[in-house]
Amino acid sequence: MATGQCTVVVGCQWGDEGKGKIVDVLAEDVDVIARYQGGANAGHTVHVGEEEFILHQIPSGIIHPGKRCLLGNGVVLDVLQFFEEYEALAERGIDLGGRIGVSERAHLLLPFHKALDHASEDRASEKIGTTGRGIGPAYEAKAGRRGLRVADLGGGERMEKRVHEALERARQRMGGGPDGLESEVRESLKLAERLSSLATDTGRELTEGLRAGKRVLLEGAQGTALDLDHGTYPFVTSSNTTSSGAGTGVGIGPTAIDSVVGVVKAYTTRVGNGPLPSGFEPEMDQHIRDLGGEYGATTGRPRRCGWFDAVLARYSARVNGLTGVAVTKLDVLDTIAEISIAVAYSTEDGGSTGEFPADTWSLESVRPRYETHPGWQADTTRAKTLADLPKNARAYLDRIEELTGAPITMVSVGTERTQIILV
């Protein structure tokens, strides 16, 4: 398997690539799993036997007995959601003792951030399509140097004063805000006190662990096209989802990371607003959405679907410095007669480009140049090796590898942990 001692798992499309499943498979061989950015807007779904776990805030590695799971400083921590998941996992018999650590430097996401998220999305002329979980406002407060962090908990009067100011500022921005906001904030902070017992310096812990020979997985949320700097701005999330965000988001240097696995779906999906160049016509859109169960794990929103976009995949491979690619949901295409890949974009001026453009709005007018491949129209869900796959499925993967420019190291052919081909 092309992973090293310290591996980043990063989404290479618009999120929802099935990172949860890939992290779940790779988690088997590591000691520590750490989330490096995002908040409770990321929904990882992991299937183990009959059981389904949907985790938004706690790393999905928690389902593996004995592994240590960390939330890095780059994460915004939704206190209510965190403890809801914590209790739910405990109720389902998962032993959590000493297994979860939260960065002292992680920012708290409090109820007024959610209220602000709703208020600003309601008022915006150009909607981002946020999940309404308060992520944007929490990162805004962080960059605006008025955020509240885990290390501030137990800060007595100083903390009180800063919470009060943050609440007042939020109220001013909203022109009031919902009833009961203050008591919700009090509730969250009372709960947040419990976080102090889980607080750790994730950078130090990981560095010491790596020195001692431990293996580490750094888990990203969302995907490259949603990265604050490298994605389809402004239809992006408020953090660096790409692999370089991993070091910053947990507190280790880039030299500590030795492999980067990029996760791509065998086709493309996008939830929220913003252009999707290789998007299907409505009928096919609905067909693939149903076959792939493409509805958001956090919000239940239908995802828009399209053909595999090699322009984006190649861009992602470069931006993330991929050492390996994990292709997921190959089985979703099992019944499709002809499968296209977007290999370049035709531009409005009659030209053509293989580069993913910085001008997001130009993505609305580009027309993908497709290459069409015969489908395999056979069941792939029981394949254990590449050789078990139909010839056309192998050819499709070979072409994805060639166009993306990074070696395929894993292929997922179903929701189950065991439905994975390790190349």
Ligand code: GDP
């Ligand atoms: P993530 O946020 O990137 O982890 O993606 P989601 O959890 O939103 O979406 C992944 C969904 O696809 C989950 O329901 C997974 O169980 C499912 N999934 C993952 N890999 C595969 C696969 O290879 N085939 C199929 N059919 N489903 C998969």
